[in-house]
Structure formats: C-alpha cells, structure tokens
Amino acid sequence: MLIITRRPGEKIMVGDDVVVEVIEVSGSSVRIGIAAPKSIPVYREEIWTAVQAENRAAAASDAAQLPEDVPTPSKKS
Amino acid sequence: MSDHAHPSHGDDAPMAVTLQSTRFGELQIPEEAVLDFPSGLIGLGGRTFALLARSDESAFVWLHSMDDPDLAIPVTNPWRFFEDYAVELGDDEAERLGIEDPSEAVVYVTIRSAAALEDFCANLRAPILVVGNTGHQVINQAPVAPVRARLFSSLDEEPSRAA
Numbered sequence: 001m002l003i004i005t006r007r008p009g010e011k012i013m014v015g016d017d018v019v020v021e022v023i024e025v026s027g028s029s030v031r032i033g034i035a036a037p038k039s040i041p042v043y044r045e046e047i048w049t050a051v052q053a054e055n056r057a058a059a060a061s062d063a064a065q066l067p068e069d070v071p072t073p074s075k076k077s
Numbered sequence: 078m079s080d081h082a083h084p085s086h087g088d089d090a091p092m093a094v095t096l097q098s099t100r101f102g103e104l105q106i107p108e109e110a111v112l113d114f115p116s117g118l119i120g121l122g123g124r125t126f127a128l129l130a131r132s133d134e135s136a137f138v139w140l141h142s143m144d145d146p147d148l149a150i151p152v153t154n155p156w157r158f159f160e161d162y163a164v165e166l167g168d169d170e171a172e173r174l175g176i177e178d179p180s181e182a183v184v185y186v187t188i189r190s191a192a193a194l195e196d197f198c199a200n201l202r203a204p205i206l207v208v209g210n211t212g213h214q215v216i217n218q219a220p221v222a223p224v225r226a227r228l229f230s231s232l233d234e235e236p237s238r239a240a
Binding site for chain 1: 100101115116118119120121131135136137139148149150151169170172173187188189190191192194198200202203214216224225
C-alpha cells in the first residue's frame with residue numbers, strides 16, 4: 001500500500017481523473033473530499049463490504065425456496 | 078412498432094438474445110428487455126442483466142446476468158412488503174443515474190432466500206434502480222434502511238395470520 005503524508009488542503013491524484021483531498025483533521029477524524037467522474041461510484045468501505053456480502057448471499061438463493069404464492073403481510077393501521 | 082413490443086413472429090419481430098442459466102436452462106430474451114448495469118452490482122460486477130418473472134403477479138423476480146449463467150439474484154418490489162420504505166439519493170448519485178428523484182426509477186430490492194419464510198431478508202440499504210434500460214445498485218441515504226430486513230417479520234407479530 002502506498003502511504004503518503006498530506007496536510008489539510010493538500011490533494012492526491014488517483015490516475016488522471018480522481019482527486020482525493022484532505023479537508024480537515026480533527027482529533028481522530030479526517031474529513032476527506034473525493035472528486036471522481038460520474039461513472040465511478042464512491043462508497044464507504046464498510047457499506048460496500050456489507051452490500052457485497054448481502055449480494056453474494058442473495059446470489060446463493062435457491063430457486064426452489066422462492067414461494068410462488070407469497071403471503072403478504074397485512075397492512076398496519 | 079412499440080419500444081416494448083412483446084415477442085412476435087412477424088418479419089419485424091424484435092431481436093432475441095440467448096440467456097444461459099444454470100437455474101433455468103436456455104432462455105430467449107427480447108433484446109429490449111436487456112438491462113445495462115454500467116457499474117455492475119456492488120462487489121459482484123456483471124454488466125448486463127435481464128429480469129425474469131414467471132408472471133406479472135410474481136412477487137419475486139430474478140435479476141439474471143446475461144454473461145454469467147450462475148449469477149442471478151431474486152429481487153422484489155419493496156413496497157409489497159415494506160409500505161413505509163423510502164429511497165433517498167445523494168445529489169451525486171442522482172446525477173449519475175440521470176434522474177432528479179428516485180420516483181423516476183423502477184425500484185427493486187435484493188432478496189436472500191432461506192429454508193423458512195421467516196428468514197427471508199431484503200436489502201433495503203442497497204436497492205436497484207432501473208431507469209429506462211439502465212440499472213444501478215445504489216446506496217440508499219434514508220435514515221432507516223437495514224442491509225437485512227426480514228420480509229415476513231410482520232407475520233410473526235400477527236398470530237391471527239398464523240396457519
């Protein structure tokens with residue numbers, strides 16, 4: 001892994017199109033700005049990991065387990 | 078000819094593409110039903126998919142990869158199970174999808190099946206939004222949107238509905 005020391009206001013280029021900027025350092029938190037082309041989605045890693053795990057679990061679904069006739073929960077009043 | 082013509086057998090029948098599926102065998106899909114996912118599914122990839130349903134009334138629809146015979150995810154209309162469900166997009170995300178409001182998209186949530194209905198879960202945090210023939214799995218910014226929400230939990234809470 002490349003490790004770079006930056007100060008607030010300084011930036012990092014990832015390729016020609018992605019800019020990562022350190023906005024503010026406060027205690028144990030760092031605020032980071034990311035400018036990327038629209039075609040590149042940006043995720044918090046923990047959310048990305050959770051969604052990937054859920055996508056994998058969903059992709060392991062067994063067609064035989066899906067009911068044809070689904071009981072629909074009754075509406076709450 | 079409409080843009081969403083049903084398969085016909087005339088001279089101007091829409092082009093069909095073949096979908097190979099380990100679950101369902103070989104299927105012919107009308108070309109206009111193929112969805113492009115520019116960023117794939119989060120963490121899974123895939124570029125083109127089709128939605129497969131047994132009927133218009135089917136609660137569960139398969140989002141099936143056109144390229145990987147093994148990659149398919151059951152999805153559903155979230156409001157069929159979660160009537161208060163809300164999807165909120167960040168400005169960047171909406172711009173990426175080319176919409177101003179999630180109501181302009183057709184929304185699906187992915188389903189994790191299980192041996193027992195009570196253990197079926199939907200991912201309310203990362204819905205799939207279809208805009209035209211383009212699909213995107215997005216991160217929902219709504220405050221309450223768990224990655225795993227039980228589909229049939231309200232069945233447990235209502236003994237009157239128990240068999």
